[in-house]
Amino acid sequence: MFDSVTTKLLQKNFKLLPIIICQRSLARDLDDVMATVFSREKLLVVADINTDEVLGKRVFSALKSRFEPQYVLLKNAEATQEAVDYIRAHTHSCGALVAVGSGTVNDLCKYAAYLDGKPYVVFPTAASMNGYLSANASITVDGYKQTVKAQMPKAVFCDISVIASAPERLNKSGLGDSLARPTAQFDWLLSHILFGTPYNSVPFELLEPIEGELFDSARGIAMGDSKCIELLMKSLLLSGLGMSMAGGSFPASQAEHMVAHAMGMLTHRDEHKGLAGALPNLHGEEIGVTTLVMARIQEQWLRQTEGGGLRSDTFPHDKIVELFGQNVATKAKEAYQNKLDLKQSGNANIEQLQKIMISPAKLEAILTAAQAPTTIEALGWQQVDFNHCLTYAKFLRDRFTILDVAL
């Protein structure tokens, strides 16, 4: 699956590495690949109305000869606590879960599996995000999107022909999420240099050998070329492993994610309105654009900086309540205090930061080649909302980023 250097790095850093199988087609030996993980467990296969047709039914019937599968078809797949409870209600008599899907189905299963202490495996149906091999999930509880601890899968089985046939927006979204590597690494490293917070370069060493080729494949990804899609899938899996290794999303999610999440938390905005005004945006579509914005801010800041610590030491409580609501403000205040407690122990090393960056022009060219959104207008976002989020996102999370020093 991976080259020998990458495999060695993974073996060195993981006691127990999930099984990863990537084939052009898994059609002939679906139950054989499953037998690499399970012996005779009762399995619960979970799909939604989209993934049911493309792979769910096929996985379910292939498992019948060797296992005793049950099937749950999610009618309205949203990653909510209610959907998690619904899945858990069906897993009483099952020993393990089999997720067939991408973002939402995977998040629901990995969280349900975690709560019940049951193993799970996943058949991705799109290369849309990097959470297949991470140990957390994004679940909406009482209207708030939260990152919760979740189960790592025992195995990921990628049928590249299925993934390459996914709606092109999904795979382009995976590319957009991958683009955040340089801006996230910049923020994570900057925090480390200035404040001595933990940092690990291995997640980036995993991605480095394939990143150039991946970014050169933007056009092919948009066209559903199976070689390019396989490369994207590998990169997303490695990104997930990097997050697991780092004990959090640090290597793949910093200011560019914070601003996009803040847009989703604005109390007056309908999150379901996005791209072209009607269709909701996909995660990676938003991240592609916010990455561009952050790359420009980082580049500009490096040109002017003399080092720098936190720009703001007071928490703007009333403004946060006005924009994001009382609940968010209460939690955010605590998180921000952690940043105020950081003691600066160094100054920005410009050369070290420059080495890991990709220029905004190059990032924009990649998104353009994929015909993915490159502007906030293309996402259906209002400039005034976005400016608020650029200014106030840093108060919502304890992660130290470029937003703390540049704005």
Ligand SMILES: [Zn+2]
């Ligand atoms: Zn992401």
